[in-house]
Amino acid sequence: GENVEQHPSTLSVQEGDSAVIKCTYSDSASNYFPWYKQELGKRPQLIIDIRSNVGEKKDQRIAVTLNKTAKHFSLHITETQPEDSAVYFCAATWRNEKLTFGTGTRLTIIP
Amino acid sequence: EAGVAQSPRYKIIEKRQSVAFWCNPISGHATLYWYQQILGQGPKLLIQFQNNGVVDDSQLPKDRFSAERLKGVDSTLKIQPAKLEDSAVYLCACTDNYNEQFFGPGTRLTVL
Numbered sequence: 738g739e740n741v742e743q744h745p746s747t748l749s750v751q752e753g754d755s756a757v758i759k760c761t762y763s764d765s766a767s768n769y770f771p772w773y774k775q776e777l778g779k780r781p782q783l784i785i786d787i788r789s790n791v792g793e794k795k796d797q798r799i800a801v802t803l804n805k806t807a808k809h810f811s812l813h814i815t816e817t818q819p820e821d822s823a824v825y826f827c828a829a830t831w832r833n834e835k836l837t838f839g840t841g842t843r844l845t846i847i848p
Numbered sequence: 849e850a851g852v853a854q855s856p857r858y859k860i861i862e863k864r865q866s867v868a869f870w871c872n873p874i875s876g877h878a879t880l881y882w883y884q885q886i887l888g889q890g891p892k893l894l895i896q897f898q899n900n901g902v903v904d905d906s907q908l909p910k911d912r913f914s915a916e917r918l919k920g921v922d923s924t925l926k927i928q929p930a931k932l933e934d935s936a937v938y939l940c941a942c943t944d945n946y947n948e949q950f951f952g953p954g955t956r957l958t959v960l
Contacts, residue, residue: 743890771948780939780951781891826890835904836881836949838890 739764739831743839751847756817758842760827761809767829770803770810771836776823784825785812814844822846850874852952854940860958866928869955871940872921879903881949882915882925883939891939897923930959 740763750756762770768789773781787794787801787810794801798817803810814821827839853872861867873880878899883891894913896904900920908915912931917923927934940952 780953782951783948786948828890835893835896838892841888841890 739767739829739835739837741827741829741837741839743827743842745842746840747843747845749845749847750817752817752819754817756812756814756821756844756846758812758825758827758844759809760811760829760839761807762829762837763808764829764831765805765808767831769830770801771828772799772801772812773826773828773838774823775826775841781826817846819846819848852940852942852950854938854952854955856955857953858956858958860960861930862960863932864929866926867930867957868924868926869938869940869957871923871925871952873923873940873942874944874950877942877944877950878920879943879945880917880923881941881943882923883941884936885939885954886936894925927957930957932959935959 743760771786772784774784775781785796785799785801787803798815800813822845824841824843826841828836855870859867880897882894884894885891894908895915897917900917913927915925935958937954937956939954941949943949
């Protein structure tokens with residue numbers, strides 16, 4: 738089955754700096770790669786996603802890049818703010834819309 | 849648009865007891881998922897329904913977990929009997945088949 742690895746598990750950055758979280762996946766057939774943000778005690782919320790026919794997608798301060806050859810994708814957050822502090826999960830589809838999640842990255846923005 | 853509804857939000861039971869969770873997905877979303885999220889981990893798929901049929905239940909511990917979606921709308925997940933390691937948040941999610949999954953608020957289960 739699909740396996741998604743996510744690094745780092747924890748990340749602390751100074752407010753205003755950029756944060757990068759990386760994921761690799763195993764199934765070359767995966768074609769949809771969402772990123773979820775989960776605040777403490779709350780549900781995962783989709784923040785950005787990318788499909789396999791696109792190499793990069795940006796939405797304001799958030800961007801995602803995809804390298805299908807290397808089977809990895811990354812989340813980039815620029816000009817970080819305290820409200821960006823949360824746990825971020827990457828995921829990949831492996832047939833029938835079944836999402837496999839990474840292990841999560843706890844991002845802390847230092848004021 | 850109304851979101852995914854789940855109840856109860858919290859449940860505390862003793863081991864070997866039974867518990868049931870309920871989910872009402874977004875109207876028109878044919879695909880429904882139940883995930884288990886243990887503290888500090890990512891959500892793990894337990895079962896996926898397409899309308900009222902099971903698409904994938906390969907990671908559902910069938911000796912104690914069961915789920916149904918009889919009319920293809922709302923769904924229930926049951927654990928009988930519960931074990932200590934079942935303590936987790938149980939998330940329901942749905943999709944309209946464009947891949948984006950919408951999650952409910954979850955049910956936090958504590959097994960003592």
